[in-house]
Amino acid sequence: MTRTHPACCGPFDFAWPLPAPLPGVRWVACRFDPARLDPAAFRQSDVPMPASIERSVPKRQAEYLAGRLCAREALLPLLGRPAIPTIGNDRAPVWPHGVCGSITHGSGLAAAVVGPSRAWRSLGLDVEEDLPDDRAERLAGEILVPAELERLAGLPAAERARQVTLTFSLKESLFKALYPLVRQRFYFEAAEVVACAGGRARLRLLADLDGEWRAGCELDGLYAAHGAHLLSVVAVAARG
Template identity: 35%
Template sequence: MTTARTSGTAPGPAGPMIKSILPDCVVAADLFADPPDPPLYPEEDRAIGDADEQHRAEFATARVCAHDALRKLGMRPGPVPPGLRGEPQWPAGVVGSITHCTGYRAAVVGVASKVATIGIDAERNEPLVDGVLDAVSLPEERESLRRLAARHPRVHWDRVLWSAKESVYKSWFPLTKRWLDFEDIIVSLDATRGEFSARLRVPGPRVNGQQLSRFTGRWLAGPELIITAIVVPAPARRGTPSRA
């Protein structure tokens, strides 16, 4: 009998919870609670404006994680304001992704010369609201979820699927600046390896001349949280010697 890959929800000596599903070419920072009055850069403070207390806390703590991740990367921290669609605007030469849900905020960053794009998403390990799954999934995905749920009932697979598609979009948008609908992606979840594959049903972006037809990522599930992550390495440029 196989067992679905799961993980605990508390950070330990190894570092951020999300680190276990990330490659070594990126760094991460996360928090499980909002610090009181976290400092924001003026550009960030203007962006959040007069948002309500909950949204301001989510935004501000996520920026604390972003600033910490930049420091870990060896960069001088600076403002990370949102773009037109809410995507984080990183300093030149950096790519990254931010996520927040109830009880968890995280940021992951990498150097643009080594990483083409990053997408992360965190969700509560709870079922989706009635009707949402049909709106965001394809029939073959729902059939796969039924099989997974029968074998591994402790994981809310509909939420894993949702999270994986969110990570795909966050990876897609920095490369294309275009919208991507839920039905434009078909996701396959691997319960034992903690991996997923997302095949694009529309033409994919080109990265250094190579067209992407799918994204691959990893997921983990704990008693309270589900996290997914995608890191697309930057292709080696022609003429760049490989290391033995």
């Protein structure tokens, strides 16, 4: 069938937005507007609609459609054919053999990163809008561990909400990167952002997740402003 790009989704953005490259990893993003979602958009763009999405509200349908379109576009040069990750029983994306990836969406922006499994074991991507100052203050105790809260207290008031948002995003990316490897859920208190400057971050696990990923393990992250959004990525390289 002839695919058409849905009216609810803007053009694709292929420009790598982060301060350092991840070799072999592709980024694709697009804007989306749930108010412009047409009931026929899934069929016309040749994106299967899972039953759980069919029962969802238009906002969830639009963000799912936009995210899967980005994933398909990112996968095409890696696989040489169109492919769309399905939804697993745990609601996480199921990627085709030979690749790993991550999808995110929020506040009108959807994006996907994908890379070859020979280079990357897992990828985690997150997008957030800056938390308002008052909400950031309320959520800080849920998102930040004591050492992070101590560092937060030393920041000027104008920077505190951004730091809470960034910590939230990096920990979301960490979860997306490690969940496919450990297959168990973990929460904000399981990790600490120990360094964060110039678009680069370092995260340390504070809890044992499995025999490999134990308390004290550290991973690198990247982050960047992207228009009105904040992006972060945590990538796990393939074993040497």
